[in-house]
Amino acid sequence: MTAFLSTNAELVITVVKIALLLFIVLTVNAYLTWFERKVVAHMQSRWGPHRVGPHGLLQPLADGVKFLFKEDPTPAGVDKFVYYLAPLLALALALTSIALIPFGPDPIRLFNHDIYLGIAPLDVNIGILALFAITAMGVYGVALAGWSSNSKYPLLGGLRSSAQMISYELALTMSVVGVLLMAGSFNLKQIIEAQAHHPERGIFGWNVWPQILGFFCFFVAAVAETNRVPFDLPEAESELVAGFHTEYASFKFAMFFIAEYTSMITVSCLCSILFFGGWLSPFPASWTFTHYLPSAILIPFGLWVIWDGFRYETIFGRLILPGAGTVIAGLGAVFVLFPNVNEFIQAPFWLLSKIFVFLFVYVWMRGTLPRFRYDQLMAFGWKLLLPLSIVNVIVTSFVILARMTWGAK
């Protein structure tokens, strides 16, 4: 056993990392639904889930159980193989894309091995290209689901989504080219490091400032790629009932659901990495006191949770909330007490906060915006985003060329 472990350590570590990431992503997905429902509910002056567990915190669990145990009918006349393949494909591709995201620059030293945060090795040369390759395949899940259901609403949903995804992929890819030109690499780690050339500038060194046009195009196209409001036409429930997943129930539906939320996370990761400096702190490197920001957020939050737990109505809530609060506050305390840990946690902390902000924006849009019409969506993609992103590429390359010719000393 130990011999196997020592000879195949890399393999074992990778498998463990995959299992861990899968667990984290699925849990985050589940709580993302809770977060979305809660935030949208508060925007709409209602409570959202609040029955299952304190503050409805166990609602995702209940939903999961429901998805697992619901009857799973297969409609007559479906193309069985493709019908079963589609959700698997959607989920598998969505989860694979997250494997390519690096979550921090520094390895943890455990059992004499450097363990990096993230599954793919940090030096994947075609990192961003590989990601696009995987997301490009993602359209099959939706299109095939629509086709194989042998029903008209899903077919229309599938057609819409394939057209939409092809169109927006162009803008998505073109809008990133500016960033790639600035970084001179496809590698996600190098893209982040390219934004850290001027550590004293902090937030102003990020790509989002010179690439504001690219960021706009990228974010809009990415929202369209993930089929979220206001681009949720493939599943527009008021027009196409539920679009491509009309005929799916139970766990197969859950797979599409998880796939959608996972791609939301992936897109948020990409936004933060490409345009918002990834794991870089928004403050200039000289401001070392900002390193205590994680603790400064976690400890008060944990204490608030404990306080909130004690005044909660149910016994269950009084047990769970203080427990969770203690853990959160304890984490904050650990960061303060162990400077090593605190230094290590900086990068993931900033990356995760940025991802969180983007997820919030997703939810916010859902609470605010109406839905586009199909032809408007197409016109928006082809007539606005694509030309804009091409202009962005041209301008960026000219600026870089000019700098290379006259600026470089």
Next chain:
Amino acid sequence: MTEPASKNANVVAECLRSWNPKAVAEVLEFRGETTIVVPRELLRATAEHCRQDAKLQYNFLTDATCVDRYPAEPRFELNYHLVSIPRREKVRLRAWLSGNDPVVDSLVPVWPGANWLEREIFDLFGIRFSGHPDLRRILLPEDWEGHPLRRDYPVEGYRDVPNTGELFRKSSTP
């Protein structure tokens, strides 16, 4: 009811009489409402005239309905309610139809809006409108028997409809 309704009744009746003396069979007044009884052959022409005439300007067909006065004959009383939006006046055109030949010219060529109203009357009273582009049942299923708003329609409906129980059981069990 800003002005006395009888004045309006006179205007309408006079105007119609001067156009075609046969058009007005009778002018009725009740609770300030004017009813012009029109022979059924002249119904469409009269309606067209009401719409076209510069004095009348009844450009809006608001409602069409039917009353079945069953034992009496002719039993069907067909009422078209017209409104003149510019003149702010209403008038009711009425035609009597007998029970054994309930056919009348459709008003769809005059007001496309009469389409569903007449379909509804056809559906519920069985009055046939010649010249109607799409005379099908509208509220009841296509295979419904009888016309339920007729006074001689049994309250329970016709009882000899085929029993669909067997069929239902077959389709609902998996």
Next chain:
Amino acid sequence: MTAALVVFFVLAALAVIGAVSLILQKHPIHSALSLIVVMVALAGLYLLLGAEFVAAVQIIVYGGAIMVLFVFVIMLLNAGVEEHTSISKMAGAPGLLLVVALAGFVAATIAKSTESVQAAPQTGEIASTLGISNMIFKDFVYPFELTSFLILVAVLGATVLAQREKS
């Protein structure tokens, strides 16, 4: 047998199975799916050959665009199961013959020129993406411009074709 060889055989088998399945499947969607399998397997082989960029482009363009277009058209036209007449079944026989002849020819050629092709395989020392871009934009810049022109013409052509006649 090295790990690379194992991976090669797995991917090669996938590619061949996909290609055979493309022929055997009756429904165009299934054929398209088989072709996607072939393409993904080939992308894997390109990775094995050290051509990272080509592998990514293969998936993005072939898998993510061209094949989506195929699937889209199949869905749009609601294409049904393929029909075969007796003549078309007969066409299989000469086709098979042709394939055997072709395979024999290629095998013979390879057998003859083993030495020349089996040059020492070089690993991807040249940073392939950078190298490719250098080649495209320096050595092959005219063909590159020509292909972009080709794309433009294709786009125009597709637009003209797709346009409805004004009724």
Next chain:
Amino acid sequence: MTTVETAVGTAKTMVLNMGPQHPSTHGVLRILLELDGETVVKAIPDLGYLHTGIEKSCEDKTYSQAITLTDRMDYLNPLGNNLVYCLAVEKLLGLEVPKRAQYIRVMMVELQRISSHLVWLGTHAIDLGAMSVFLYCFREREEILKIFELFTGQRMMTSYIRIGGVALDPPAGWRQAVERFLKMMPSRVDEYETLLTENRIWIGRTKGVGYISLDDAIALSMSGPTLRAAGVAYDNRKAFPYSSYEEFNFDVPTRTESDCYARYLVRVAEMRESLKIIRQAFDKIKDEGPIKANAPGIIPPQREKMKTEMEALIYHFKIFTEGFSPAPGEAFVTVESPRGELGCFVASDGSPKPLRVHFRSPSYINLQALPKLIEGQLISDVIACIGTIDIVLGEVDR
């Protein structure tokens, strides 16, 4: 009902059976859409899934009993339905309703108009994907329903307006409740407008969508906000004033664009006008006064009188056992419901039960124009058009 066979598409087109169970048909409307891609080539609405035979049932009830049936027709406007039926019967009887009752009627009906427009706005917005507006609208509708509950004891099927007046005296504390609503509502309407009126996606989804020319609209007998958005200021409250509407000061908002956006603007403006009317009615309603006409034999007597006066007891007994008998004749009354011209035709043969009751339901007649609105447009526009016609299937099918 239309079977799919009557609408088989050609090889170029596809027939989509939208409804009767569909999230955006606002009930059990079924539309057969013949599609070329996503473009609607032909649309055939199919009704009757909610047909309850209210007109037939009315023939077997006394005049007063039929009031409860009218609530169920347009379930977003039960008070308006009560009103039009009672106005028709009152006209048949030649009954004069006391002013105080008329003002109460006006106030309640205008509150109902706002609540109906709120449901319309909310569902229309959620059809087009704007989810929050839906919940905001229902939040305010809740306030109106609370007022209804205060007045009538019911939130939806109020049956509050009766022949000759209204059912009950306004309850204690009604002034505070209505006052609070009047204070709150204008800012809430602003809130919806902030979310939608200037929203580019909203404008894109509604502007130029579902156009119908003024001539077509009149020829198709369209009425209400759909007609007013086409450019005619035809409003029954102004054209044929009923229930003392001539004493109220309000505008009839019109637009000329005649598209979904214009209808949206007209309805939002109508909400503000209704608030003006409610404020005026609120001031006009005196604290004391009769709420029912003085017509023994038609209006049930007061409880106290029944216990002291023999005649009152006899009338009570007669009204509730056999009803009252209007003179033979017909009456046709139209009022302005939130959806358009709501008419009621009552024919009497001199017996205590109506010979014929017919409702001119605006949804039914406006729905006729749907194929005209959507043919040549996209599927997404279909739901926008269904939304702006503002149909209530209970009223369409009756």
Next chain:
Amino acid sequence: MVPTNYYVILSAILFGLGVFAFIFKRNIITIFMSIELMLNAVNLAFVAFSQALGKLDGQVFVLFVIVVAASEAAVGLGIIILIARNRQTLNVERVDLLKL
């Protein structure tokens, strides 16, 4: 390391299958797909030779081939849609008339 002729043989097999599919299949779309299969087989050979010879020309050619394939798919599928609209069929045996 995998010998180059393995790749070439695989490429030949795939190309042969593509040719066979081209002859055997009757659905225009599938026939189109078999052309794509042949192009892919050639691409594989290109990349294999490129690696064997240590030159990048082969890979650049693959990119060109992909571009050509993309244009071909765009125009070809446009034609297929037109044929299907006019003839109501996708079977090549039924679209053998030259006139529409």
